[in-house]
Amino acid sequence: MKTKTSLAYNIPGKFEETRFEKNHNVIFKSAVEASKVVAQEIAVLIKSKQVENKFCILGLATGSSPIKVYEELVRMHKEDGLSFHNVVTFNLDEYYPMTKENRQSYHYFMHQHLFNHVDIKPENINIPDGTVVLEELNQYCMNYETKIKNAGGIDFQLLGIGRTGHVGFNEPGSHINSGTRIITLDHITRVDASSDFNGIDNVPKRAITMGVSTILRSKRIVLMAWGQNKATVIKRTIQGEITSEVPATFLQNHSNATFVLDQFAASELTRFETPWLVGQCIWTQELKSKAIIWLCKETKQSILKLTDRDYNNNGMSDLLAQEGSAYDLNINMFNVLQHTITGWPGGKPNTDDSHRPERANPSKKRVILFSPHPDDDVISMGGTFSKLIKQGHDVHVVYQTSGNIAVTDDEALKFAEVCRDFIGKENSEINFSSVINFLNNKTENQVDSLEVRKLKGLIRRRESYAATRYIGLKDEKTHFLDLPFYETGQIKKNPVGLDDIAIVKDIIAKIKPHQVFAAGDLADPHGTHEVCLNSIFEAMKQLKSESYMNDCWLWLYRGAWHEWDIHEIDMAVPLSPDEVTIKRHAILYHQSQKDRVMFQGNDSREFWVRAEERNKNTAKLYDDLGLAEYEAIEAFKRYDY
Incomplete structure (x- = not known):
């Protein structure tokens, strides 16, 4: 292991070398905490260069990983007086072809998140130009390399990592000696970007990127990765052999590179996944469970x-x-x-509950099922939802967001045309002729009008009613919060605010639940689940002093992307073949999310298919471990708030 010179990461308990790991890496509890530390290192570098009366040359990245770093740098500029007057930046990449004005361009991204908010000189900003004609592109790329060299090289290079292992847009197969060039994007990279472009057909097939050798010449490199979706590629990069098939592994050759990870991105490293293979362990019950199931x-x-x-x-x-x-x-x-297995998710009345996951009393519970989008309820726990109603509990489903962004324009146009034709004249809250005209003439990256967003939200609302009625829930037990943080009309949402938390608090205080079910799936590719979950955590924290909260248990389910590992499960609810069918039909009522789903993440299966296969796989895992054989199982983890 090479010695690293940066002092920013000498934090006790954050880093532990093991024989499996070939890159210096630091693990943080959250991406927010990690981003602040990275921003602080950049700020220290900028200030030290100012003292020396030198330029500070920064290599910058785009994507979701560096956003919090840029937010902290902007805060330090506005509140702490951090100046960028001596900063020269070189961005890693840009889609090709791509205009600067396009909302999906990295030129737009960098100005939106950083450059428009600090005192950097415009002439010191360098971002690959996605409008250069193809015949001139090779010379342009060579000039970009020369400009970096003439600036004295990059002092600090910020990186993210793609699921293919790309850094910049150096896709699998990139050579260690590659320089700035045009490259064809990997299909997986385009799939991951498809939701930002409203479909993979709109994602550019090529990009301009700094090369691997350009990146490796940087004096200091920090690669950031957040979330469960990055865990597999992080393990391959840090513990695997150097290979052009995972270009990020070339960083193992760099003498001053650090991987900054949150606990989810680091979760598959050997010291976390199977620590008993690294050294002696403190054998907690959770670790024993994990180890025995692994064995x-x-x-x-x-x-x-x-x-x-x-x-x-x-x-x-x-x-x-x-x-x-x-x-x-x-x-x-x-x-x-x-003892995790129960067919009574609300507790079984008049029984000994000492070895059951839920309490027997009260026998009839008030239940809130929070659903971030208007279909997560049936996708993630449709069988349990149905059982709770049939077993006589007072169940309320609460949809936290309108979900309008996930309705395609074609779907909205279909409904608008039907409504216009049926009504015959404009006598409703929505002017359908106006909506149809907007959708037919919508330009690239144009944000939906308020009327269009309202229509898309209504489509999802009525689908939700259809699904919950099918399961057996009365309409008055279905609630729509339409939390404000979501209503931007864009993929990028606002941070959770006081208004959002107040709305969540109000519904909890109104129902006074004994059980709350919430989405604990932080692998949601656009972060809505995480924001919704945080709003619930904060609301329940603020309500904790209320007497009814003493009897309220919080259960977390996972959504369409991942399931709890077996050792994490506190309640496993078996489903019969008939209950699996009921769940499938409930999901299919969400027709706008069928076939042409806009936000599938990295899984191309339809939501009902992946949910059903996930539940059947969980049942098979229990069967393989020697437990009873079931058709399917929905899993939950209890959270102590």
């Missing part, structure tokens, strides 16, 4: 068939010595998992 998968055996040899041969001899025998470990783990 079952590794040996392809059920829990009760594991032997002393299995434990000893797989780095778990200290656990075996601590517990005494494989038999004791196995039976205890089997019982832990067995």
Whole structure:
């Protein structure tokens, strides 16, 4: 491991070298905390160059990863007097072809998030030009390289990482000696960008990018990665062999590069995923559960068939010595998992609940099912939703956002034309002729008008009513919050505000629930789930002193992208074949989200397919571990707020 010179990351407990890791990396609890530390290092560098009366040459990145860094730099400029008068910037890349005015251009991104808010000189800003004619592009790229060299090279290079392992737009196959050039984008990269462009057909197929060698010549490199979606590529980059198939692995050759990660992006590193393979562990119940389930998968055996040899041969001899025998470990783990399974998600009345995930009393509970979008309820827990109603609980579903951004223009146009033809004249709240005219003449990157957004929101609202009626919920138990943070008309949303939290508080205070179900799926590619969850956390925190909150339990479900790992599950609700069918039909009532889904993330399957396969896979995992065999299982984790 090469010695790193930066002092910004000498934080106790944040970094621990292991024999598996080939890059210096620092793990933070949250992306916000990490971004502030990165911004602070940049600020220190800028100020030190000012003292020396020198320019500070920054290499900058775009995408979601650096946004919080730029926000903190802007704050330091406005509140702490940080000046950018001596800063020269070179951006990594730009789509090709792409005009500067296009909202999806990196020129637009950088000005929106940083340059428009600080005192950097316009002539010191360098961003690849996506309008250069193709015949002149090679010379333009060579000139870009020369300009970096003449500036003295990049002092600090900020990087993100794509799922393909790209840095900049250096896709798999990029050579270590590559310079600034035009490149064809990998299909996965275009899929990941498709929601920003309202469909993959609108994503440019090429881009201009700094080369790998250009990046590696930087004096200091910081690569940032946030979220579960980046965990797999981070493990390959930090622990894998250097290969052009994962261009980020070339950073292993750099003498002063640091990976700055949140705990989700770091979750698949060996020291977190299987720490017993790294060294001695403190064997908490959670870690024991994780290790034993991993051992079952590794040996392809059920829990009760594991032997002393299995434990000893797989780095778990200290656990075996601590517990005494494989038999004791196995039976205890089997019982832990067995006690998570229940067909009574609201608690089973008149029974001993000491080994059940939910309380028996009160036998009839008031339940809030929070759904970030108007379909997460049925996608993520449609079977449990149905059971709660059938078992007599007072269930309320609360849709936190309108979900209007996820309705395609074609879908909205279809509804607008039907409404216009049916009404015959404009006597409604929405002028449908105006909506049709807007959609037929909508220009690239134009934000939807208020009427269009209202129509799209109504489409999703009526789909939600259809789905909840099918499950058996009365209309008066269905609530739509339309939280303000979401209503920007754009993919980029506002931060959660006081108004959002107040609205969530009001619905909780009105219902006074015994159970709250909320989306804990932070892999949502556009962050709406995380913002919605944070609004619930804050609202429940503010309400904690209320007496009814003493009896309120919070259960987290996961959405369309990931499921809880088996060792994380506190409540597993089995579904019969008929209940799986009911859930599927409820999802299909959300017709605007079928076939041409705009925000699928990195999974091209329809939502009902991925949800059904996920639930069946969870049931199979329980079966493989030696538990009862079920058709499907929905999983939940209890959260102590």
